[in-house]
Amino acid sequence: MVETAQLSSDAGGINDRVREAISSGKRPTRTILSSLLAVHDELGYLPDEAIRETAAIFDTTINEVWGVASFYTNFRFTPPGRHVVEVCWGPTCHLAGAPALIDSIQHMLRLSGEGDTEDGGVSLKYNTCLGACAQPPVLSIDHHLVGRLTADSAARAVSRVLDGA
Amino acid sequence: MPTYQELKAEADSRWMALVSEKPWIRVGAAMCGQAAGALETLAALKSRLTARGIDANLDAVGCLGLCFAEPIVDILLPGGSRLLFSNAGPDAARRIIDSYVAEGRIPDGNVLGYLGSPVDGAPDLTSLPGMRLQKRIALRNAGHVAPGDAYQYLANGGYSALRRALSVMKPADVIQAVIDSGLRGRGGAAFSTGIKWSFLVRSPGPPKYILCNCEEGDPGAFNDKGILESDPHMLLEGMSLAGYATGATNGIVFIRHGHDGPIDRTEKAIEQAYDLGLLGDDILNTGWSFDVEVSLTGESYVSGEETALMDAVEGKRAMPRFRPPFPAQVGVWGKPTNINNVKTLSYAPSIIADGSESFSEIGVNKSTGTAIICLSGHIRRPGLYEVPMGMTLGEVVNDIGGGVPGGKKLKMLQTGGPLGGLLGAESLNIRLDFDEMRQAGAILGSGGIIVADEDTCAVDMTRVLVAFCQYESCGKCFPCRMGMEHLLEIIERIARFESRPGDAELMRSVGETMEGASLCGHGQLGFGPIRSAFQHFEEDFRMHIDERRCPTGSCLRPALEIRNTRPYAVDFTPAAMPEPAGAANV
Numbered sequence A: 001m002v003e004t005a006q007l008s009s010d011a012g013g014i015n016d017r018v019r020e021a022i023s024s025g026k027r028p029t030r031t032i033l034s035s036l037l038a039v040h041d042e043l044g045y046l047p048d049e050a051i052r053e054t055a056a057i058f059d060t061t062i063n064e065v066w067g068v069a070s071f072y073t074n075f076r077f078t079p080p081g082r083h084v085v086e087v088c089w090g091p092t093c094h095l096a097g098a099p100a101l102i103d104s105i106q107h108m109l110r111l112s113g114e115g116d117t118e119d120g121g122v123s124l125k126y127n128t129c130l131g132a133c134a135q136p137p138v139l140s141i142d143h144h145l146v147g148r149l150t151a152d153s154a155a156r157a158v159s160r161v162l163d164g165a
Numbered sequence B: 001m002p003t004y005q006e007l008k009a010e011a012d013s014r015w016m017a018l019v020s021e022k023p024w025i026r027v028g029a030a031m032c033g034q035a036a037g038a039l040e041t042l043a044a045l046k047s048r049l050t051a052r053g054i055d056a057n058l059d060a061v062g063c064l065g066l067c068f069a070e071p072i073v074d075i076l077l078p079g080g081s082r083l084l085f086s087n088a089g090p091d092a093a094r095r096i097i098d099s100y101v102a103e104g105r106i107p108d109g110n111v112l113g114y115l116g117s118p119v120d121g122a123p124d125l126t127s128l129p130g131m132r133l134q135k136r137i138a139l140r141n142a143g144h145v146a147p148g149d150a151y152q153y154l155a156n157g158g159y160s161a162l163r164r165a166l167s168v169m170k171p172a173d174v175i176q177a178v179i180d181s182g183l184r185g186r187g188g189a190a191f192s193t194g195i196k197w198s199f200l201v202r203s204p205g206p207p208k209y210i211l212c213n214c215e216e217g218d219p220g221a222f223n224d225k226g227i228l229e230s231d232p233h234m235l236l237e238g239m240s241l242a243g244y245a246t247g248a249t250n251g252i253v254f255i256r257h258g259h260d261g262p263i264d265r266t267e268k269a270i271e272q273a274y275d276l277g278l279l280g281d282d283i284l285n286t287g288w289s290f291d292v293e294v295s296l297t298g299e300s301y302v303s304g305e306e307t308a309l310m311d312a313v314e315g316k317r318a319m320p321r322f323r324p325p326f327p328a329q330v331g332v333w334g335k336p337t338n339i340n341n342v343k344t345l346s347y348a349p350s351i352i353a354d355g356s357e358s359f360s361e362i363g364v365n366k367s368t369g370t371a372i373i374c375l376s377g378h379i380r381r382p383g384l385y386e387v388p389m390g391m392t393l394g395e396v397v398n399d400i401g402g403g404v405p406g407g408k409k410l411k412m413l414q415t416g417g418p419l420g421g422l423l424g425a426e427s428l429n430i431r432l433d434f435d436e437m438r439q440a441g442a443i444l445g446s447g448g449i450i451v452a453d454e455d456t457c458a459v460d461m462t463r464v465l466v467a468f469c470q471y472e473s474c475g476k477c478f479p480c481r482m483g484m485e486h487l488l489e490i491i492e493r494i495a496r497f498e499s500r501p502g503d504a505e506l507m508r509s510v511g512e513t514m515e516g517a518s519l520c521g522h523g524q525l526g527f528g529p530i531r532s533a534f535q536h537f538e539e540d541f542r543m544h545i546d547e548r549r550c551p552t553g554s555c556l557r558p559a560l561e562i563r564n565t566r567p568y569a570v571d572f573t574p575a576a577m578p579e580p581a582g583a584a585n586v
């Protein structure tokens, strides 16, 4: 059967931050998913502690919480880079040149897929549709949408943010 | 709490002040506007106004629908007409302030059109093809009112339907009006909305729920988010009407996490509606009560499927449930529930305020009212357009959208989201009609129409759609989980010119199994893109399979590694945490 969750002793403040995010986020956290979203908004990722705490709060198993966390593709489980860049590969953006745009960003960041740059500057993530399909191709930098890009202007937009950091 | 008359009087006087006292500057700042730079434009306008000491109202509004012209700056000078400027980046924005707002002089360039009495040197906005052929019902306020301001909505006739329903209509009258309007669900299945509502009436409560579905994970569709960003009060009023008609006590607006514009604006509208007595207890002093809140989902396309959606609201993995029991009996938290799409619910206020005929007289056959179309791809004027049902795809693409740019020919249309189909250029005379589109092997679905020109490879396009469907399979039922995986493998083989004999038949047999045996629409419709692509673009497939070449060269580029295996819960040990969903693997 399944393990029972326990409140672990605080490992360097992370438990407190997790608890804080769940208990005083700006939206109610009545469910496992909403609690995980609140932690993710706050920390940018779900640490192990978030899984444990959520299990404890909802009096359920770690497996149950992990099941939810692993299902939704927006969650990540390690701290993100300083900037999060999401590139759209949806069909409209694809037609408008997303493949070349993604290539050029990956080339600049020395990445070959999704993931984090070595220096921790950028986390690159693929997105199925950023919701601005009328301005393709689209990417978002730290949740800020940028559209009507070319391979070059996209790389420039990302490097501007990196330089400003 | 104020009465409706008091609210309306206050709204009218605020509106009068807004349009007559000082310049009112509106900037379209929905997600499409933001991607075109609307936030930078807003910032430039603000600082220029301050620098020049000009006192003006500056509002970030929603989407006028003319996304191709964004960022759009829309200026009303006291006592004048509205003048709209297109492609107004920060430099243009400053010029507009300097010459038009400060001196009443129309600057060169960027003029899109006027609204109201004619302005010299500018075209009438309503005469532009993108506007003239539209019939705006659910989008009638989009781009005109500040989305978070209930008073602006009230001043434009908002909440008059709710008042009418609560004061002179019985719940059954509301349902009958919706049935008579012929309204069918805009979320994909096109089921009669009035009849769906009547199922909930018979279920016991409280509590009973009205769930509004704004998952909208379909790439190429942004109309639900567009409504929430442009006019969230219309949706709230529609939900209240559904609640009143069905005896529901609670409404939940279900939105995908990460779409901050729609989420923030909806939350703000809800807060304001509570403050004004338009939600909560004793609404408009009638004794009737209804609560609405926002619920967020993580990224999962299938969470838009109505039963999976209920699991997501309950905070679980979003996987479809078996039916029966149907949501109207056992829904969210085990309670009776009605689920509708954002567009569906947003039509209700007009139907109740203007009468069912105002809706049923528009359209064709059993598809009444309007279609809210997201036009994107290789098209001159991409945008968000509301057009009468019955309009042909050709009129949408050519007359409204301006056709394919660059002198190229149209090759295909992708309609109804990734589960919809691909159509060829010969399909332009098909009408926007749920049933006619379905017969043609496409669906109207969420209203997305993606246009592709002659330089597009049908295999490449199909591969992207299938990659999406594989990536988003929730994994609950075997036919969809394994079927999508196999279909993607085969289509990738074809795209790499490595197809094997019998691949086409294999795809058909996998696809037909999925159609018959999958638990929800995702698997049941997942073969649609391939089937329709084969039907309309056989030549492209033949070239990849027999001649081992791609007509446009797009398949020479290696495909992105996108595969998702949503893992089943496994024993959790921190050291050996499994690869998360979304990681590129395989």
Ligand SMILES: Cc1cc2nc3c(=O)[nH]c(=O)nc-3n(C[C@H](O)[C@H](O)[C@H](O)COP(=O)(O)O)c2cc1C
Binding pocket: B184, B185, B186, B187, B188, B189, B190, B191, B193, B196, B213, B214, B215, B216, B217, B218, B301, B302, B303, B304, B305, B306, B307, B339, B340, B341, B342, B344, B345, B520, B521, B522
């Ligand atoms: C895989 C899948 C995804 C869906 N996604 C959505 C969605 O994002 N929004 C939506 O309104 N309906 C979606 N639907 C349809 C819903 O199941 C449901 O039919 C709809 O919300 C009912 O609303 P309506 O009667 O107003 O159309 C989806 C269906 C399937 C099978």
Ligand code: FES
Binding pocket: A088, A089, A090, A091, A092, A093, A094, A128, A129, A130, A131, A132, A133, A136, A138, B219, B220, B221
């Ligand atoms: S397809 Fe790229 S933003 Fe929608």
